[in-house]
Amino acid sequence: MTDATATNTYPTHGREHWFNRAENWLDDKGKGAWIALMVLGFIFVWPVGLAVLAYMIWSKRMFSRHRHHAHSPRMAAMHAAFRPSGNTAFDAYKAETLRRLEDEQKSFESFLDRLRDAKDKAEFDQFMADRSHKPAQPEADAEA
DSSP states (O other): OOHHHHHOOSOOTTOOOHHHHHHHHHHHHOHHHHHHHHHHHHHHOHHHHHHHHHHHHHTTTTTOSSOOOTTOHHHHHHHHHHSOOSOHHHHHHHHHHHHHHHHHHHHHHHHHHHHHHHHHHHHHHHHHHHHHHSOOOOHHHHHO
16 A cells, blocks of 8 residues: 555545534634634534534634634745755745835835825815814804
8 A cells, every 4th residue: 555545545536524614614604603613513402512513622713713724825925935955046036025025015005105104194284274274253143
């Protein structure tokens, strides 16, 4: 028996196991979906609700602040972006490209800050101009 057949005893044919699909679907919906499943489990078949509660506690879904994304493709891609490839030329190119992108992001953020400051100044100048052009109310009207 080869290593490939020894590690994969269940044929998946490109599909995940039904439990993994259900778990991923609930994770995508958030903690509220897990809680709703648990409550419905307690209402209709209490051992199912108890099992869901135990699983939520065991997998730390009950007390985590963030959704569980340990196996998401985006997290895997982010992890791979910072992992060395073993090719020094490519790693140097990747590091330089990431540094350049970070510099461009900082430049863009400073541009947006300057744009916001200019807009705020223009709005304030418009306010002051409108205020100075308003006719002053006589003091008799102000006292009445």
